Amino acid sequence: MIVPRPIGPRVVRAAILAAASVLLLAYVxxxxxxxxxxxxxxxxxxxxxxxHWIPDHPTAQNFRAIFATGLGLxxxxxxGADPASGGFIPSVAGNLLPAMGNSFIVATAVVILxxxxxxxxxxxxxxxxxxGRGVALYAILATRVIPDIAxxxxxFLVVRKLGLLDNLASLIITYLAITVPFSVFVLAxxxxxxxxxxxxxxxxxxxxRLQVLLRxxxxxxxxxxVAISLFAFLASWNEFLLALMFTQTAASQTLPIIVAGITSDxxxxxxxxxxxxxxxxxxxxxxxxxxxxxxxxxLTAGAVxx
Amino acid sequence: xxxxxxxxxxxxxxxxxxxxxxxxxDIADQEFLVLLGPSGCGKSTTLNMIAxxxxxxxxxxxxDDQIVNNVPAxxxxxxxxxxxxxxxxxxxxxxxxxxxxxxxxVGEADLRMRVMQAADKLEITHLLERRPSQLSGGxxxxxxxxxxxxxxxxxxxxxxPLSNLxxxxxxxxxxxxxxxxxxxxxxxVYVTHDQAEAxxxxxxxxxxxxxxxxxxxxxxxxxxxxxxxFVASFLGSPTINLLEGALERENGAACFKRGTLTIxxxxxxxxxxxxxxxxxxxxxxTPGDGPQLxxxxxxxxxxxxxxxxxxxxxxxMLFLRVGKDVRVRAGEAISFGLNPERLHVFDxxxxxxxxxxx
Amino acid sequence: MAIRAVSHDExxxxxxxxxxxxxxxAVTAFPILYSLWISLFAVNLRRPLRMPFVxxxxxxxxxxxxxxxxxxxxTALFSAMAVAAVLVIATLVAVLLDQEFPGRRVLSACxxxxxxxxxxxxGLMWKWIYDANYGALNGLLLQLGxxxxxxxxxxxANRTLPLIANAFIWKEVPLAAILLLVTLKSIPSDxxxxxxxxxxxxFRRFVxxxxxxxxPGFLLVALYEAMMAIRHFDLFFLLTEGGPGGAxxxxxxxxxxxxFRNLSFGTGAAMSYILALATxxxxxxxxxxxxxxx
Numbered sequence: 001m002i003v004p005r006p007i008g009p010r011v012v013r014a015a016i017l018a019a020a021s022v023l024l025l026a027y028v029x030x031x032x033x034x035x036x037x038x039x040x041x042x043x044x045x046x047x048x049x050x051x052h053w054i055p056d057h058p059t060a061q062n063f064r065a066i067f068a069t070g071l072g073l074x075x076x077x078x079x080g081a082d083p084a085s086g087g088f089i090p091s092v093a094g095n096l097l098p099a100m101g102n103s104f105i106v107a108t109a110v111v112i113l114x115x116x117x118x119x120x121x122x123x124x125x126x127x128x129x130x131x132g133r134g135v136a137l138y139a140i141l142a143t144r145v146i147p148d149i150a151x152x153x154x155x156f157l158v159v160r161k162l163g164l165l166d167n168l169a170s171l172i173i174t175y176l177a178i179t180v181p182f183s184v185f186v187l188a189x190x191x192x193x194x195x196x197x198x199x200x201x202x203x204x205x206x207x208x209r210l211q212v213l214l215r216x217x218x219x220x221x222x223x224x225x226v227a228i229s230l231f232a233f234l235a236s237w238n239e240f241l242l243a244l245m246f247t248q249t250a251a252s253q254t255l256p257i258i259v260a261g262i263t264s265d266x267x268x269x270x271x272x273x274x275x276x277x278x279x280x281x282x283x284x285x286x287x288x289x290x291x292x293x294x295x296x297x298x299l300t301a302g303a304v305x306x
Numbered sequence: 307x308x309x310x311x312x313x314x315x316x317x318x319x320x321x322x323x324x325x326x327x328x329x330x331x332d333i334a335d336q337e338f339l340v341l342l343g344p345s346g347c348g349k350s351t352t353l354n355m356i357a358x359x360x361x362x363x364x365x366x367x368x369x370d371d372q373i374v375n376n377v378p379a380x381x382x383x384x385x386x387x388x389x390x391x392x393x394x395x396x397x398x399x400x401x402x403x404x405x406x407x408x409x410x411x412v413g414e415a416d417l418r419m420r421v422m423q424a425a426d427k428l429e430i431t432h433l434l435e436r437r438p439s440q441l442s443g444g445x446x447x448x449x450x451x452x453x454x455x456x457x458x459x460x461x462x463x464x465x466x467p468l469s470n471l472x473x474x475x476x477x478x479x480x481x482x483x484x485x486x487x488x489x490x491x492x493x494x495v496y497v498t499h500d501q502a503e504a505x506x507x508x509x510x511x512x513x514x515x516x517x518x519x520x521x522x523x524x525x526x527x528x529x530x531x532x533x534x535x536f537v538a539s540f541l542g543s544p545t546i547n548l549l550e551g552a553l554e555r556e557n558g559a560a561c562f563k564r565g566t567l568t569i570x571x572x573x574x575x576x577x578x579x580x581x582x583x584x585x586x587x588x589x590x591x592t593p594g595d596g597p598q599l600x601x602x603x604x605x606x607x608x609x610x611x612x613x614x615x616x617x618x619x620x621x622x623m624l625f626l627r628v629g630k631d632v633r634v635r636a637g638e639a640i641s642f643g644l645n646p647e648r649l650h651v652f653d654x655x656x657x658x659x660x661x662x663x664x
Numbered sequence: 665m666a667i668r669a670v671s672h673d674e675x676x677x678x679x680x681x682x683x684x685x686x687x688x689x690a691v692t693a694f695p696i697l698y699s700l701w702i703s704l705f706a707v708n709l710r711r712p713l714r715m716p717f718v719x720x721x722x723x724x725x726x727x728x729x730x731x732x733x734x735x736x737x738x739t740a741l742f743s744a745m746a747v748a749a750v751l752v753i754a755t756l757v758a759v760l761l762d763q764e765f766p767g768r769r770v771l772s773a774c775x776x777x778x779x780x781x782x783x784x785x786x787g788l789m790w791k792w793i794y795d796a797n798y799g800a801l802n803g804l805l806l807q808l809g810x811x812x813x814x815x816x817x818x819x820x821a822n823r824t825l826p827l828i829a830n831a832f833i834w835k836e837v838p839l840a841a842i843l844l845l846v847t848l849k850s851i852p853s854d855x856x857x858x859x860x861x862x863x864x865x866x867f868r869r870f871v872x873x874x875x876x877x878x879x880p881g882f883l884l885v886a887l888y889e890a891m892m893a894i895r896h897f898d899l900f901f902l903l904t905e906g907g908p909g910g911a912x913x914x915x916x917x918x919x920x921x922x923x924f925r926n927l928s929f930g931t932g933a934a935m936s937y938i939l940a941l942a943t944x945x946x947x948x949x950x951x952x953x954x955x956x957x958x
Contacts, residue, residue: 006726014765016758016763017763018765020756020760021760021765021771023769024757024760024771024775025771025774027834028774028775028777028778028838029774031789031790031793031834032777032778032781032789034789034793034800035785035788035789035792037732038792047797047798048798049798049803049806050803050806051800051803059710060886077707096725100682100767114774116683117683117684118684120679120680120681120683120684121680121681121684123680124676124677124680124681127679128673128674128676128677128680129320129673130671130673130674130677130678131320131674133677139688140688143688143692144891145891145893145940145943145944145947146692146696146940146943147832147891147894147916147936147939147940147943148895149895149897149916149936149939150696150699150895150919150936150937150939150940151691151692151695151696151936152919152936153699153702153923153929153932153933153936154694154695154698154699154702154921154933155691155695155697156923157698157702157827157929158694158695158698160360173690173691176687176691177687177691177692179697180684180687180688180889181692183690184684184712195390195392195949196393197388197389197390198392198394199391200354200357200359200379200386200388200392200452201386201388201392201393201394202394202405203358203359203378203379203380203744204357204359204379204380204382204384204385204386204406205380205385205405205406205453205457205462206406206409206410207380207409207410208378208676208754209676209677210676210678210679210680210886211380211409212856213680213835215405216394216396219396220395220396229920234780237814238781238782238783238784240783240784240897240898240901241897241898244596244901245924255784256782256783256784256785257784259782259785259821260779260784260787260788260901260902262785262788263787263791263902264787264902268679270792270798273788273792274789274792276317276788277785277788277789277792280782280784280788281781281782281785281787284780284781284782285777285780285818288776288777288780289773289774289776289777289779289780292772292776294774295776296772296842299839299843300842300843300846305783361671361673374670378672514791
């Protein structure tokens with residue numbers, strides 16, 4: 001939208017916009033930049049006062065340590081070694097890569113299940129008139145009001161009873177509760193925008209409902225599919241509370257759990273801590289920035305109806 | 307080939323609204339039937355029930371002798387052209403036309419041949435590799451026709467297919483659709499709200515209103531002998547003039563009375579009552595032996611071939627069509643001759659025609 | 665010809681919906697009912713064999729505990745601060761991004777960064793920024809001369825909640841701004857043109873046209889952010905663990921402690937239920953009060 005501005009010189013407007021942009025950029029980026037800067041400093045440099053905003057001698061030693069131990073090429077430093085000595089590798093370093101792998105497995109599985117479950121359901125809700133359609137919509141909306149923390153107790157008891165504690169399956173299944181309703185919502189509002197006649201034309205042309213979905217709607221829904229895949233992936237990658245409850249060992253712990261553990265571990269150096277943070281931040285941020293367009297349109301679609 | 311029969315078919319929506327009530331309709335094989343009516347009259351619902359896109363709440367729908375109530379759309383031998391064209395945006399024109407054949411597992415060679423033939427007939431061969439978004443409205447319309455044509459369906463359905471075209475294209479497409487019908491030997495069911503389209507295309511017209519059939523007949527029957535006020539006023543452009551008045555008997559002969567106006571209606575049976583007299587704009591002639599109409603010209607509007615006059619008769623404004631040679635100006639008195647045979651008479655309470663048995 | 669009870673369309677619909685129904689049943693409806701059931705028993709994992717039915721005792725215990733009400737007060741305070749700040753900042757951001765200027769696209773892409781960051785990384789990042797010894801906040805304020813000596817930030821009971829709220833706000837502003845931007849874009853531009861022709865200065869136009877038009881967006885954002893804030897757990901776990909001295913002991917944290925540290929599942933479930941109902945009531949009240957003003 002272009003706001004007509006007959007009054008006020010353009011220069012003032014440009015200056016205000018530039019100042020506001022810089023301010024916003026600083027607000028958004030400064031904390032992350034500091035996280036990154038800290039991750040590239042040595043333990044000696046990071047405890048300097050005042051802080052070195054830009055590292056004097058940027059080093060990737062933390063990341064090297066994470067990858068080396070994660071791949072079994074190096075061992076953590078022995079107990080009692082001095083973290084400030086340089087080349088110190090905390091004992092949890094080796095857990096980060098496997099945890100990343102766990103996060104990736106969980107997030108990918110959740111995305112696939114979201115697509116398998118969400119796409120048909122969204123199509124049915126958007127294009128088929130059936131008894132109980134209103135109920136289905138309300139049920140989906142209602143799930144958004146339920147705090148995830150209210151689900152923790154029953155989830156825990158069931159997961160324990162099923163013997164799925166410390167098993168990635170428990171995360172994959174429970175993450176469906178926090179992702180599927182939103183996916184259905186976004187997709188259904190996308191499908192609703194597509195003309196009903198397209199659906200009718202395909203059916204007259206010889207498609208069953210499932211074929212209409214697969215041959216006509218799916219190819220057209222690519223932006224929405226990208227959006228919900230990203231949402232499901234990010235939500236699973238970032239989830240903390242449920243993972244905290246259900247996972248107990250490095251076998252099933254996801255990245256947020258290992259990172260949280262490092263955060264409260266006083267033996268881990270500050271720079272290593274920040275390197276772990278960067279590792280957790282990098283994949284979701286890269287996805288978000290690359291697919292910004294899809295995410296914004298997806299969020300918008302989900303919101304307009306919500 | 308298919309004969310389509312509706313037997314007391316009712317369509318109710320989940321919200322309780324009745325779209326079509328107690329529909330009885332027998333569409334002959336290879337007939338060109340037009341469903342005509344204002345929006346919301348149930349004509350599209352009727353078409354969708356034939357297609358299998360809407361379920362039937364009550365009654366029976368038969369294709370030939372087979373009940374098809376529960377046959378889903380994709381298993382009926384039906385093709386359809388939509389007002390919005392509904393072309394698949396992600397497919398080329400070729401693939402759009404071929405889609406229905408692919409779904410029916412037609413072999414590649416046969417498929418190619420049929421698509422090319424259809425494209426050739428519709429003169430869209432040069433567009434086959436384009437996407438729908440790169441086509442004009444008229445071109446899209448042809449692709450939509452082609453998509454239905456290649457299927458060589460038993461039943462060919464069209465839902466306001468010409469409504470989105472501009473006026474001149476619409477006229478030429480009418481001829482093309484009529485031509486298509488003679489070639490295809492399918493049963494055509496065509497939905498429109500445009501009475502001119504219905505009159506040009508149809509073997510028979512079904513006029514609908516509020517989910518019920520008002521009249522079924524050939525275009526001539528519908529135009530010449532409307533069974534009620536609604537049908538009379540829905541067809542014809544400009545619309546029929548309707549005069550409210552009373553049917554009275556003078557010396558045993560029926561006549562229409564309204565203020566100073568008296569028009570004899572010799573053939574009419576029945577006693578005195580309130581009636582509505584219908585006079586089509588073109589049904590006036592030069593004053594002759596028969597009954598006459600006297601009025602004052604209010605406006606004169608030349609319209610190409612002829613002219614329209616707004617004439618104040620008694621206290622009613624009539625809209626009449628006369629030849630260009632009639633030279634009148636606003637404010638002048640004018641007289642017309644009427645042919646009592648061509649006057650339409652309706653009961654004012656029921657709206658039904660009082661002509662003959664109809 | 666009888667009409668079938670379930671139509672062809674409905675059969676297809678139910679088939680397509682089967683997965684969703686299964687998911688909603690298994691991971692939403694069932695847990696909710698199960699937790700209602702649990703909340704009526706004295707379930708304690710320390711005494712797994714005894715599980716006496718206690719009716720509403722868990723609820724009565726929770727609601728009559730002054731500590732719970734103090735937590736509820738902190739949750740309310742935290743949520744109020746967070747929602748208010750998010751609304752203000754997001755409005756400014758949305759108005760900025762509604763303008764056409766070079767670099768706008770880059771800016772809106774960067775805006776998604778806080779939204780995408782895992783809450784754990786967000787907690788780690790702010791914990792490091794707030795660090796009393798080497799943190800960036802102390803460093804910056806000392807360099808700029810705003811303070812003379814390093815402060816203990818999270819360790820100060822009076823500052824804990826606002827500082828946690830700040831971390832929460834930073835992460836929530838992007839989504840809120842995007843939602844408000846959508847509302848802004850839907851304002852017809854001739855409204856502004858008409859006001860400009862009438863000679864209304866920019867600020868008047870903002871107050872007279874933009875703010876009222878944003879109301880539905882405000883409602884949506886306030887509702888969503890309030891729900892997020894009320895249930896928020898991650899930052900409390902990562903930054904302070906309810907401390908110092910209970911200064912950040914909010915309801916969500918209390919549920920966690922009650923359930924997983926005291927292993928008292930009955931009261932934990934009861935508290936969860938109270939929180940869920942409170943969220944529902946709050947949503948309803950917010951919708952009612954905002955809808956009336958529309």
